Amino acid sequence: MPPQFTFHRRIRFSDTDMAGIVHFANFYRFMEEAEHEMFRSLDARIVEDQPDGSVVGWPRVRASCSFEAPARYDDLIAIDIWITRIGVKSLTMSFKFRLGQTQIAHGELKTVFCRFQRDGKFESIPIPAEFTDKLTECPRATDDE
Amino acid sequence: MPPQFTFHRRIRFSDTDMAGIVHFANFYRFMEEAEHEMFRSLDARIVEDQPDGSVVGWPRVRASCSFEAPARYDDLIAIDIWITRIGVKSLTMSFKFRLGQTQIAHGELKTVFCRFQRDGKFESIPIPAEFTDKLTECPRATDDE
Amino acid sequence: MPPQFTFHRRIRFSDTDMAGIVHFANFYRFMEEAEHEMFRSLDARIVEDQPDGSVVGWPRVRASCSFEAPARYDDLIAIDIWITRIGVKSLTMSFKFRLGQTQIAHGELKTVFCRFQRDGKFESIPIPAEFTDKLTECPRATDDE
């Protein structure tokens, strides 16, 4: 199955650490950048103001990444992204990081659709059909496991 | 003149870059950490909710830093901070970074007291006397140059 | 079982994002800081120059984190760390993040002991007994699964 989206990211000097390679925590930021660019490609917004003054968005439930080979300064990596599960309120995405022909890492990110109140509190809510309609090739789940 | 406050900061692995030293942009984060710990020592808050639903805080006007010697992983650096100018709406602070007996960097940060509205817009307002009263040893200015 | 080590971490302004909470990718940096402070408590170094000019260290194999409740600016969180598996060449650690009485996140980090050559290449090597001897309460594994 081809990825839903591929994001290309230049490795910056500030992404590296004293081991001369990309610091592992930055791969989670790269996942998020790929997720947001995929949302953009779907004409969907990751954060959206609502008429009632609340804001809806996608807090993270869980993220994992396995590191197979290092990325270094100035590398142009490719990040493939697949939506692997659409729950009622949650979304799970898989990621494959590539440098040329080599897979260098793979990861997973589970997010949940939430409404943020002005006091900073937030609660999960069902993902609107307008959004899931944009993901027609993806198999649906009817629960959030 | 002794510093108003000294903050000690352990250099973390993720603060370094592939040159094996602290990435220069992190010194500005360290300045902010020292500023906030000085505020804490004065029992002052850097961000404060107001009764009318607005929030007051200290956006940055200008920050500079000169780098004299590198800091490396696991170094325990000392950051001296002085408030060098109190304007009607602005505050200017100077910083000296030390590693043991060696000065490794020095910097300056100018901030301005602002009220943030719920729509994200903000405007500068006079610094309240309750705050400046906590800074009695510091010479006052009557303008914001 | 009590944690092997507990690390206390003040949440910094630059750790937050526009949702008003700690950006999720920073929890992986916090894990690393807790790991390094646990190493320090064992009088062990995370990076060590060898007589032959090589350097030994602990690249990451895999890291995951589940987010249960947000952390916010100025929170003082506690990070409990347990070494849950010692392989021939790898180490697996578990983490529990707490804010007061509330568990806010939990994670896992698997690392592998490696020798870095001057050209930047590295290979996994057995963890020296001097190190594992410092971890006597921890059950051993004889493979790296």
Place this chain on the structure above:
Amino acid sequence: MPPQFTFHRRIRFSDTDMAGIVHFANFYRFMEEAEHEMFRSLDARIVEDQPDGSVVGWPRVRASCSFEAPARYDDLIAIDIWITRIGVKSLTMSFKFRLGQTQIAHGELKTVFCRFQRDGKFESIPIPAEFTDKLTECPRATDDE
């Protein structure tokens, strides 16, 4: 005078802080990204291995930035860069940050050309003519002030 180079940068979610705007320390990383892309446009490398095993690069001497208006998530900012001074061993660059028609910040970065030895020590050395020849439109200085 037109800029030597203009770099376009998408603001990422992790670039923001709880004030809802880009954290000020990130503008220094953006300057560096613009600098490196300008180097790339000149077919010059920011870090270069030498035949004798040493590495040459550009440590920072001083960086300053003035903040005029905020940048927010998803903004596509433009960063104009000018080399304003070429010394024997140092380079000074000016930066203008723009969002649409609005200038949001401006900064300056002074770097010095250095050779790094394997033990991590480094010393400044004259900038090679091969590099400065690529900057023909820029006025030269014969000292490093």
